[in-house]
Amino acid sequence: MDVRQISNQRKYDLAASSYDFIAYLMSLGQANRLYDELADCFNIPPGATIAELGCGPASVIPSLLKKIPSKTTVIGIDFSEQMIAIANHKKDQYQWDDVHFECMDMYEFAPEKELDAVVFCLALTAIPDSIKALKKAISILKPGGQLLILDSIPLNSRWYHPFANIYMYAKSMIVGAKPNRSILDYITNNLVNVAVKERVFGVYTLISAFKQN
Ligand SMILES: C[S@@+](CC[C@H](N)C(=O)[O-])C[C@H]1O[C@@H](n2cnc3c(N)ncnc32)[C@H](O)[C@@H]1O
DSSP states (O other): OOHHHHHHHHHHHHHGGGHHHHHHHHTTTOHHHHHHHHHHTOOOOTTOEEEEETOTTTSSHHHHHHHSOTTOEEEEEESOHHHHHHHHHHHHHHTOTTEEEEESOGGGOOOSSOEEEEEEESOGGGSSOHHHHHHHHHHTEEEEEEEEEEEOOOOOSSTTHHHHHHHHHHHHHHHTOOOOTHHHHHHHHHOEEEEEEEETTTTEEEEEEEOOO
């Protein structure tokens, strides 16, 4: 792991116990609604296996479990031990039998078989090299598999986007994220059936895309 990753890992260990509250505040109270909207975008077959990379304290898992077909296997990956400890506590508390959390650097995650879907929820801009992370996600997807992303990506097509972008950059200074437009450009150039929806006046963007067959 490079030095940026190690300091990132320490930062998330420290933030783990207050993460859900911080996410609620920073999303202007919209976090749970955004998680539900992300979960609505799944297009996966019964019996699928999906992974959330940078799952944190399993914040999005309750929304996923409400919307995905039963018997979907969900793997949550995070390199923060504290985040995974909270995620495992929730797993035991709510008896999420088909959900498994693993504490590791996402670049080391090597699933036994290619995945039906990979999710980055508020995680891609938290990773120092988001394009490298995207390439990793695409490499573990099966042909036709789905990539789903919820994150803050600067937009510039509506009159209010400059205001949303100012809020996004201010927020990113507090949480240490790195919003960048190249995420959307990379997806548009390398995946198919790309659907993009802006949320909360463009502060968040929801992207669904598929790996070519
Ligand atoms: C902003 S949190 C997002 C948490 C959760 N997905 C959510 O929706 O709220 C980003 C998470 O990504 C994790 N992360 C960052 N880089 C990672 C890496 N290289 N491997 C695994 N996890 C990573 C951090 O530990 C942190 O828990």
